Amino acid sequence: MYAQMVKSTGDAVKSREDMSDDERHFQDKVDANIKVEPRDWMPDDYRKTLIRQIGQHAHSEIVGQLPEGNWITRAPTLERKAILLAKVQDEAGHGLYLYCAAETLGVTRDELTEKLLSGRMKYSSIFNYPTLTWADMGAVGWLVDGAAIMNQVPLQRTSYGPYSRAMVRICKEESFHQRQGYAIMMKMAQGSPAQRKMAQDALNRMWYPSLMMFGPSDKDSVHSAQSMAWKIKINTNDELRQKFVNETVPQAEYLGLTIPDENLKFNEETGNYDFSQPDWDEFFEVLKGNGPCNTDRLNARRKAWDDGAWVREGLLAHAEKRAAAKVAAE
């Protein structure tokens, strides 16, 4: 997902007897679906885990601008260009909401940015894959935003108030993102032979990386169990992945495109599609920095940050001059 393999305490979830009074009171509140607000008492590890999760999510929105930004100047019509630009602009806005939510936990946007740029914080593996044809703009909206929605819709109910409210705003925009992607795929799939080929090729390349977005199976993970107890994670990775496959397969059929999985088959017994797992070795390589675009993506973000330093400093200096002049005048 946009936040993958977020580490929690690393310990098993505490039993009620082992909890302190504060912890028990906190857990009761979470269990009763009462939102935790910035000033409320919260376990240290809850705060730390949330900072990691929200920060990673925010970074994903920001780095996620790059693969789609790659096609803005080549968009084939004025309307497509405007839609894509609006979509990528939304993602920057999502990053902003999420950094603001993280700031309520006592970390600054600059601190988080510094951690991203130094490689100490991650962003979603999916954005380390290249966008090679215009059909990729379709596939990204359809599959990547589609997968993001699977995760973000339940997160609207997450226990931390500012995070939950950010998710509500984000989800409103995500369905437009997915629809514009699907609309591009539709045009391509119904278009010329070359367009159809681009559409199928995009699906071939994006399918397994999209499944990886949910992260490896975490049904036995202690990190995941703690995050679920705190309601900062609502479903297991496998549940969300299955839901995504179930919803996406009929959409691919409607497009007349073939999902690159020979084992894909509807299972009458379970009511789910059986499908092949992605190559998890590849996933871990991407996380380590060995995906096709890791270096380029980080370098692009570093360059934007470094090249922009004088702008940030200049505007700050101006604001300070203004403030000083105001004081002097009073």
Add this chain to the structure above:
Amino acid sequence: MAQVDQKALLEFVLRQGDNTLVLGHRVSEWCGHAPVLEEDIALANTALDLIGQTQMWLGLAAEIEGEGHSADDMAYLRDAWDFRNLLLVELPNGDFGRTILRQFLFDAFSAIYLPLLTKSADPRVAEIAAKATKEVAYHLERSAQTVVGLGDGSEESHARMQEALDYLWPYVGEMFASDSVDQAMAEAGIGPDPAGLRAEYDALIGRVLSEATLRIPEDSFAHKGGRNGYMHTEHLGHLLTQMQWLQRAYPGCEW
């Protein structure tokens, strides 16, 4: 209205639409690479407005041309010599300072010119101008504020903004280099002759640039050749290579 020279009218409308098209494209190049998140969002907003205005202007141009073309055909299937935008807007972005200063120099002109076009004898022109006027007022407010912030900011930001102004200044004069097209439009009541707007323009940018502690270069030389299509810069061809590539490589497709 009947006696308006349609060729001149087409030229006039293309000048508007090509400016917004090319500048919108340039600004959109920043997407994902701006100095700070808020600027990334603001630049995308500006680009979006400009693309929206382009759709209207080039749609009207296609209508006037009367050969069954669409706004997209006008944007994606004309060659460099057909373009009628100012040289200013096709220049490469440079650093953020140059981008925002160019935006300001263009916004200042639009903020004076477009309100006058809302009184155009051609209601189609008046309607587009009315929609664009509101957007441009906001663009100007924002770009002027940023120019002041950076011009009167740190030593480095000041130096960079002065360098940007020195670089861009020779491209300002073309906005006012009017010709027979502008005269025909003025006579038909479609739009004012831009040459007559120079004093107001100079006053507006003079106020902002002096607040920004920037010095307007003394040399008043002006590069020309964009708005009449006589001689663009080398940069336009590269911009079109990117912008038009899909339409050229896969002609006749729907996207």
